[in-house]
Amino acid sequence: MFKIVVCVKAVPDPKEACNIKIDPATKTLMRCDVPMVLNPLDKYALEAALQFKAEFDAHISVLSMGPPEAGNIVKECLALGADRGFLLSDRAFAGADAFATAYTLAKGIEKNGPYDVVFCGMASSDGSTEWVGPEIATFLKIPVVTRIKEIVEYNGQWWTVKAELENGYRLVRVQIPAVFTVTRELNTPRRLSFSGIIKARKKEITRWGIQELGVPEESVGLKGSPSMVSTIASMDSRRKVEILEGKREEKAEQLVQRLVNAGAI
Amino acid sequence: MGKSCGPVWVIAEQIDCRILAVSFQLINHGRKLATALDTSVDAILLGHKMEEHPRQLFAAGGDRVYLGNDPELAVYQPEIYTEIIEKLAKEKKPEIILIGSTSMGRELAPLIAARLEAGLTAHCIDLVIDGNKVLESRIPAYGGLLSIICPDRRPQMATIAAGVFPNPEPDENRTGEIIPIEVPKEIPRRIQTLKVVREELEGMDLESAPIIVAGGAGAGDPAGWREIADLAKVLNAALGATRPAVDEGWAALETMIGQSGKMVSPELYIGVGLSGELQHMVGISGAKIMVAINNDAKSPVFEQVDYGIVDDCREFVPVFIEKIKEYQEKLKTC
Numbered sequence: 001m002f003k004i005v006v007c008v009k010a011v012p013d014p015k016e017a018c019n020i021k022i023d024p025a026t027k028t029l030m031r032c033d034v035p036m037v038l039n040p041l042d043k044y045a046l047e048a049a050l051q052f053k054a055e056f057d058a059h060i061s062v063l064s065m066g067p068p069e070a071g072n073i074v075k076e077c078l079a080l081g082a083d084r085g086f087l088l089s090d091r092a093f094a095g096a097d098a099f100a101t102a103y104t105l106a107k108g109i110e111k112n113g114p115y116d117v118v119f120c121g122m123a124s125s126d127g128s129t130e131w132v133g134p135e136i137a138t139f140l141k142i143p144v145v146t147r148i149k150e151i152v153e154y155n156g157q158w159w160t161v162k163a164e165l166e167n168g169y170r171l172v173r174v175q176i177p178a179v180f181t182v183t184r185e186l187n188t189p190r191r192l193s194f195s196g197i198i199k200a201r202k203k204e205i206t207r208w209g210i211q212e213l214g215v216p217e218e219s220v221g222l223k224g225s226p227s228m229v230s231t232i233a234s235m236d237s238r239r240k241v242e243i244l245e246g247k248r249e250e251k252a253e254q255l256v257q258r259l260v261n262a263g264a265i
Numbered sequence: 266m267g268k269s270c271g272p273v274w275v276i277a278e279q280i281d282c283r284i285l286a287v288s289f290q291l292i293n294h295g296r297k298l299a300t301a302l303d304t305s306v307d308a309i310l311l312g313h314k315m316e317e318h319p320r321q322l323f324a325a326g327g328d329r330v331y332l333g334n335d336p337e338l339a340v341y342q343p344e345i346y347t348e349i350i351e352k353l354a355k356e357k358k359p360e361i362i363l364i365g366s367t368s369m370g371r372e373l374a375p376l377i378a379a380r381l382e383a384g385l386t387a388h389c390i391d392l393v394i395d396g397n398k399v400l401e402s403r404i405p406a407y408g409g410l411l412s413i414i415c416p417d418r419r420p421q422m423a424t425i426a427a428g429v430f431p432n433p434e435p436d437e438n439r440t441g442e443i444i445p446i447e448v449p450k451e452i453p454r455r456i457q458t459l460k461v462v463r464e465e466l467e468g469m470d471l472e473s474a475p476i477i478v479a480g481g482a483g484a485g486d487p488a489g490w491r492e493i494a495d496l497a498k499v500l501n502a503a504l505g506a507t508r509p510a511v512d513e514g515w516a517a518l519e520t521m522i523g524q525s526g527k528m529v530s531p532e533l534y535i536g537v538g539l540s541g542e543l544q545h546m547v548g549i550s551g552a553k554i555m556v557a558i559n560n561d562a563k564s565p566v567f568e569q570v571d572y573g574i575v576d577d578c579r580e581f582v583p584v585f586i587e588k589i590k591e592y593q594e595k596l597k598t599c
Contacts, residue, residue: 014509022409098375123525128508135376142455143455144372164368165368165463166368171458173457184511184514184518226382226383234408239568241573242573243572243575244574248584251574
């Protein structure tokens, strides 16, 4: 059977992310009850897998690394149609940068067994690095194509995909198993269905910690991360704002006038 | 003086034998880092028919160019490019590797970093050498400016978007050393770039537009977004977007402004329905005049612009468009 792995991440809801602040003293995030949701781009990665499953016999494993609460987004993926869900969660995993995250996910993928393709979202909405997909591929010693927007051919061991490029695309031929990181152009993710939620209730999430993965403590989490936050500075606003007052029409009129006077329009 | 450290490297990028502006900007800034570390700035240039190009990198401030000049390197080939750079890095032990935040750079940088077990900071807006001679890579996050360091491992790697650092003043008299590099024979060939297709971009180019109208989540829905697009049209402006607007699917990824998108410096910037998140605002900090339209008077965006309109953007924008049109009509009749 064709085996697909999808890597997902729980992120602070992007719509409320502006409420998250950094505590300058402790250098930690003050989340202010911003809910954790499935990273938007990961929905497209899961949808890619679900479309394969609809077309031929395929098995989908979803993997996430995160705190225990991230189990909810794995559950959401099961409700959307994934077959198995894994949460890699351990205190030792905390504070991981992209490198240590990719290492941990790669170990989880290996432990889960043979696979044909791995799908990831192109980037997470909170970190925005785009590093995890290519770094997983490096740890698994398989090829990667980032930013794919179309899967042109997918018969046999050689696939052809279009990868996004500034003002265009790269047409890439790649041998699977491979990692693909996906863009929004690839598909339209389905929405949760009631029957999916009911079915997912019966599915268990497998939780693996550092013991189960059998990895040394110094290669995961903060200890396994080459990069770290050193200092946090607040950024000063450098402009003095003039708020234009009055009725809507008057404000619009004033704004046009200001811009004309400044030679901007 | 202690032992001098390894060189600062810039992975130069070429498209159709033209070196990208960001590569020269990184050499320019790499020069400063190298001076602080008392070392050299070396570039890696991979392509085909590039014999004459190292000169441009010397003129920009480079000391050495490792030149891979081979038909197989004409376009970006991930396995071959990674293999060459990994091998060379293990031999030359660079202290720092800088890469442009381009489509290629964003894929190549993590491939190299993972092979070298190096720390890699994404889309930096500044790079400085601290008191311990460690690279501080600055990125905006959650209303502050984070400094990321990789204290123990080398090289220290970072990606930087075009426009973050200024273009160098080329010094045509500068020369340097060209070191040819060969394409290694023993590479798994499991991935191949068959072709690269460039399409014409619709609308105005963000980087060169004198006026930019940018929209955010406050647009509300596709209809609200069309209003913002209309405002851009009336002003003959380029239309940009924040990440939430791209996430919603209203705007294309290429139009995203900010740390992980484009860095722009227009004469006039009008931000509509956006909250002034730093990741976006750092992308337009070079704008001359800035305007924000947002219904929340407490929004941080109003601390970062010259003129503020506190109003529902969906209501205000159509009125604003009418007023602009009136002004444009008046100009015609004068």
